[in-house]
Amino acid sequence: MNEFEHLLQRQPLRRAPSEWRREILDAARHAQPEEKPSELPWWLAWLWPSPVAWACVACAWLLVIGLNIASRPAASETAALAPISAEGIEAALIEQRRLVQELFRAENEPAEPPRRRETPGACNGRTSQTQTAIA
Amino acid sequence: MPALLERLYDKHAQSLFAFLLGLTRNETDTRDLLQEVFCKLASRPWLLDGVRDERSFLLRLARNAAIDLMRRSQAREKKFDAFSGEAPRLFEESADPDEQNFQRALEEALGALPPEQREVAHLKLWEGATFERIAGILGISPNTAASRYRYAIDKLRGLLRPLYEEIKTR
Numbered sequence: 001m002n003e004f005e006h007l008l009q010r011q012p013l014r015r016a017p018s019e020w021r022r023e024i025l026d027a028a029r030h031a032q033p034e035e036k037p038s039e040l041p042w043w044l045a046w047l048w049p050s051p052v053a054w055a056c057v058a059c060a061w062l063l064v065i066g067l068n069i070a071s072r073p074a075a076s077e078t079a080a081l082a083p084i085s086a087e088g089i090e091a092a093l094i095e096q097r098r099l100v101q102e103l104f105r106a107e108n109e110p111a112e113p114p115r116r117r118e119t120p121g122a123c124n125g126r127t128s129q130t131q132t133a134i135a
Numbered sequence: 136m137p138a139l140l141e142r143l144y145d146k147h148a149q150s151l152f153a154f155l156l157g158l159t160r161n162e163t164d165t166r167d168l169l170q171e172v173f174c175k176l177a178s179r180p181w182l183l184d185g186v187r188d189e190r191s192f193l194l195r196l197a198r199n200a201a202i203d204l205m206r207r208s209q210a211r212e213k214k215f216d217a218f219s220g221e222a223p224r225l226f227e228e229s230a231d232p233d234e235q236n237f238q239r240a241l242e243e244a245l246g247a248l249p250p251e252q253r254e255v256a257h258l259k260l261w262e263g264a265t266f267e268r269i270a271g272i273l274g275i276s277p278n279t280a281a282s283r284y285r286y287a288i289d290k291l292r293g294l295l296r297p298l299y300e301e302i303k304t305r
Contacts, residue, residue, distance in 0.1 A: 007299070024170045025173065027174055028170070029177065033180075
């Protein structure tokens with residue numbers, strides 16, 4: 001605090017009129033005592049800040065659970081689906097592995113050089129023509 | 136219970152009176168509010184259960200009552216303006232005329248402050264409260280309390296500069 005603040009602080013505050021004490025305490029004595037509000041049970045206290053919001057969330061969850069149950073396939077439909085046996089899975093895996101191996105093999109094989117297209121007629125024809133010309 | 140109320144009155148009523156008078160700037164309202172606080176304590180004694188700092192608690196109670204009064208009046212700003220304009224006697228009158236002048240000027244300058252600065256200035260200067268304690272009483276952050284206090288002191292210094300310079304040179 002600086003000097004100015006100390007100067008303000010030194011100013012003595014006025015005191016309350018002495019007759020107020022009796023008047024105010026008399027009035028307080030005549031005040032009707034109120035019942036202390038009962039403590040809320042823990043679960044209500046937990047919900048207390050926004051019970052409506054919590055109730056809405058609970059309703060939404062119940063709705064989701066209900067829809068989930070309702071959209072499940074019936075027991076007869078489930079039974080109709082053939083269960084996938086372990087042998088079936090194994091066979092599928094073997095097949096898949098075989099296909100992958102084939103793919104790899106195909107990739108690793110050296111590519112064949114492009115084949116020269118042979119047109120023996122045309123070439124021979126030109127040679128025979130040349131020979132004829134020389135003769 | 137009466138013994139508790141008497142003890143609370145004797146210990147804290149002067150502080151509450153000065154705080155409320157500074158805030159409302161109206162003696163009748165201050166009396167009504169002080170009575171309201173003590174009636175509330177009499178009718179709901181459990182309010183004090185677990186209270187560690189009685190003075191802070193009572194100041195908060197008094198301030199809430201003052202705010203309720205202003206809201207009830209339905210014209211808070213108007214009411215505050217009215218309070219500010221009245222410039223009631225806040226200090227014990229000094230025998231020295233120069234000090235009297237300074238006190239009157241200080242009362243008027245305090246009236247020129249916004250209520251939220253006035254209450255912080257009062258709690259800091261005359262209640263000797265820390266900014267943390269002020270923050271707890273007023274329900275604001277300590278930083279806000281500190282900045283409001285700075286603004287209040289700057290404004291008071293500006294308004295009281297001529298008188299203050301005069302006092303300093305004496």
